[in-house]
Structure formats: structure tokens, C-alpha cells
Amino acid sequence: MLLLAVKTLHITTLVIWCAGMLALPLMLAADHQGQSQEKYTRLRLTLQATYIWVITPAAVIAVFAGTALIFLAEVYVPWMFAKLVAVGFLVGLHGLTGHAIIDIGENPERARLQLAVPRFVAALGLMAVILVLVLGKPVIPLDLVPDWLMTPRDIHLPFDEVPI
Ligand code: HEM
Numbered sequence: 215m216l217l218l219a220v221k222t223l224h225i226t227t228l229v230i231w232c233a234g235m236l237a238l239p240l241m242l243a244a245d246h247q248g249q250s251q252e253k254y255t256r257l258r259l260t261l262q263a264t265y266i267w268v269i270t271p272a273a274v275i276a277v278f279a280g281t282a283l284i285f286l287a288e289v290y291v292p293w294m295f296a297k298l299v300a301v302g303f304l305v306g307l308h309g310l311t312g313h314a315i316i317d318i319g320e321n322p323e324r325a326r327l328q329l330a331v332p333r334f335v336a337a338l339g340l341m342a343v344i345l346v347l348v349l350g351k352p353v354i355p356l357d358l359v360p361d362w363l364m365t366p367r368d369i370h371l372p373f374d375e376v377p378i
Contacts, residue, residue, distance in 0.1 A: 217286045224279035227272040234269030235304065235337040238311050242318060243330030261315050273308055277301075292354035295363075297347040304340045307333065 241261055249257075280301075284294065311333065346352075356364070 217283070220279050220282050220286060224276055224283055227279065228276040230272035231269060231276050231308075232337070232341055234264065234272070235308065235311065235341075236334060238265065238269065238315070239330040239333040239337070242311075242314055258315070258319050265312055265315055270308070270312075273305070277305075291351075292356065292359055293347050293350075293352050296354060297344055300340050300343045300347070304337065304344070307337055307340070 238261065241257075244257075283289070314329070314333075
């Protein structure tokens with residue numbers, strides 16, 4: 215029951231996150247030539263508010279719920295770690311999108327399709343990779359995993375006994 219609830223939360227929030235990652239770059243690139251300053255400012259503030267109050271909280275909840283799922287579903291397998299690498303890139307793209315929203319406020323000429331299309335394609339590609347991994351659950355042979363990931367680092371917590 216808990217697993218179902220957390221997975222539902224994970225999927226609901228990541229749908230909102232992914233929708234934002236596709237919509238925001240395109241909205242940033244809309245042609246604003248000839249638009250009044252007032253309308254342009256309103257669009258920018260709407261983008262900013264959507265990013266801060268909807269897309270980013272959805273991303274944070276999706277990541278927290280996903281992290282809880284690792285332990286609830288006990289998914290300690292190589293495809294999961296490959297998925298986490300792809301999610302890391304998606305998080306980086308999320309940060310870049312936030313930066314672009316601030317940037318076009320100061321430099322409206324940067325709101326160009328040439329910048330938005332690569333971001334859109336990258337987000338779509340990463341989502342496809344993540345979905346193939348999580349839905350296909352491919353068996354990744356352990357010999358493809360680098361040695362340094364498989365070797366204990368011999369680093370200990372800074373106390374003798376683990377507090378319970
Ligand atoms: C740090 C971020 C994330 C973590 C830690 C995470 C972790 C997980 C875990 C552990 C599961 C359960 C897998 C299972 O039961 O076999 C899961 C399910 C799922 N995740 Fe994520 N995830 C993250 C981000 C994402 C993103 C960004 C997407 C999509 C673009 C995504 C798509 C899915 C889907 C579709 C499922 C359901 C798969 C199924 O039940 O067959 N996740 N996630």
C-alpha cells in the first residue's frame with residue numbers, strides 16, 4: 215500500500231516536472247517581437263512563477279519519492295544507477311532552464327528558437343532514456359560497471375558504533 219502510494223506520488227509529480235521541462239523552453243522561445251512591454255513582462259513573470267512554484271516543487275517531490283522507492287522496492291540494480299545518471303542530467307537541464315528564464319529578462323534577444331530547440335530535444339531524449347531503463351529494466355552485465363564502483367572505499371563513519 216505504501217509502495218503504491220509513493221509510486222503514484224512519484225509518477226504524478228514527474229509528469230508535471232517533465233511537462234514543464236518540455237513546455238518552458240518553447241515558451242521561452244516564443245516570438246516576442248512587436249509585443250508590448252507590459253505583455254512581455256507578464257509572460258516572463260508567469261514563466262518565473264510556474265518554474266518556482268510548480269515545476270521545481272514537482273521535481274523535488276519526484277526525486278524524494280523516487281529515492282524512497284529505491285528502498286521500498288529494494289531496487290539496488292545497475293539499470294537503476296544508469297537511470298540516476300540520466301536523471302542527474304535532467305536536473306542539470308532544469309537548472310539551465312531556470313537560468314534562461316532570468317537571462318531573457320535582462321537580454322530579451324536571447325529568447326531564440328536556436329537555444330530552445332536543443333534544450334527541448336535534450337529533455338525529450340533524457341526522458342526517453344529514463345523510461346526505457348525503468349520500464350525495460352535491462353540487465354546490465356556487472357563487468358560493464360567500472361571497478362571503482364564495485365570496490366569498497368575503506369572509508370568509515372567518524373564514530374566507532376553506528377547510533378540506532
Ligand atoms: C532521483 C530521481 C529518481 C529516482 C531516485 C527514481 C527511482 C525510482 C524507483 C526506485 C522506481 C521503482 C522501480 C521499480 O519498482 O521497479 C521508480 C519508478 C518509476 N520511475 Fe523513477 N526515479 C527518479 C526519477 C524519475 C524520472 C525523472 C522519470 C521519468 C522521466 C521516472 C520514471 C519512472 C517511472 C515511469 C516509474 C514506474 C516504473 C514501473 O513501475 O514499472 N523516474 N523510480
